[in-house]
Amino acid sequence: GDQVEQSPSALSLHEGTGSALRCNFTTTMRAVQWFRKNSRGSLINLFYLASGTKENGRLKSAFDSKERYSTLHIRDAQLEDSGTYFCAAERASGSWQLIFGSGTQLTVMP
Amino acid sequence: DMKVTQMPRYLIKRMGENVLLECGQDMSHETMYWYRQDPGLGLQLIYISYDVDSNSEGDIPKGYRVSRKKREHFSLILDSAKTNQTSVYFCASRGDRGSSNERLFFGHGTKLSVL
Numbered sequence: 001g002d003q004v005e006q007s008p009s010a011l012s013l014h015e016g017t018g019s020a021l022r023c024n025f026t027t028t029m030r031a032v033q034w035f036r037k038n039s040r041g042s043l044i045n046l047f048y049l050a051s052g053t054k055e056n057g058r059l060k061s062a063f064d065s066k067e068r069y070s071t072l073h074i075r076d077a078q079l080e081d082s083g084t085y086f087c088a089a090e091r092a093s094g095s096w097q098l099i100f101g102s103g104t105q106l107t108v109m110p
Numbered sequence: 111d112m113k114v115t116q117m118p119r120y121l122i123k124r125m126g127e128n129v130l131l132e133c134g135q136d137m138s139h140e141t142m143y144w145y146r147q148d149p150g151l152g153l154q155l156i157y158i159s160y161d162v163d164s165n166s167e168g169d170i171p172k173g174y175r176v177s178r179k180k181r182e183h184f185s186l187i188l189d190s191a192k193t194n195q196t197s198v199y200f201c202a203s204r205g206d207r208g209s210s211n212e213r214l215f216f217g218h219g220t221k222l223s224v225l
Contacts, residue, residue, distance in 0.1 A: 004152070006152070031212070033213065033214055035214075035216075040218070041198070041218065041219050042216070042218050042219075043200065043202075043216040043219075045213045045214060045215060045216075048211075048212055048213045048214075050212075086152055086153070088152075088153070088214065095158075095166070096141055096158065096160070096204070096207070097155055097158055097168060097169075098143075098155070098214065099152075099155070099169075100145075100152030100153040100154070101152050102150065102151055102152045103152055
């Protein structure tokens with residue numbers, strides 16, 4: 001079936017540094033969304049992309065449907081960025097079903 | 111204020127009991143979802159609802175059913191709960207296709223333990 005492969009599964013960063021998370025898709029996807037699960041367990045929507053890139057503060061996301069991947073870049077990481085990040089890709093079939101990656105657990109250290 | 115509300119937040123049931131998880135949204139979204147999340151896994155889609163009485167199975171519908179009688183409410187029902195249905199259940203709603211906001215909004219989740 002359709003797969004969303006998210007990497008890395010875990011990531012540790014020092015405050016002020018940055019890195020990138022990636023999701024690869026086994027098939028063409030219509031759009032992608034990125035979420036952060038905070039310490040209270042709530043899933044916060046960070047981005048919705050149907051193409052191209054979007055930036056919000058220290059976060060930047062890109063989505064390439066043809067190459068079947070999406071990335072989430074974090075720069076100048078802060079302690080409050082810690083949490084689990086998920087990508088979710090929407091099948092191109094028009095069913096509006098989203099498939100989630102298995103998540104990246106980010107820990108930002110002082 | 112855009113909000114998806116789930117009730118209850120925590121629930122403990124015995125195997126074989128019936129379970130009702132409720133979800134409400136105040137955005138008049140047509141499309142709503144039920145997911146479950148287990149440790150080490152991403153969210154798995156149980157059911158999707160495209161509007162009142164217009165529901166479709168997701169990837170793992172077995173053992174679940176849903177009800178959508180009003181646009182703002184979407185219920186997940188477990189008839190005769192099983193221990194492997196212990197999980198955290200998330201409800202979500204989504205901005206309408208072609209609107210300026212197709213984002214997915216999640217509730218806080220319901221942690222269900224089936225003993």
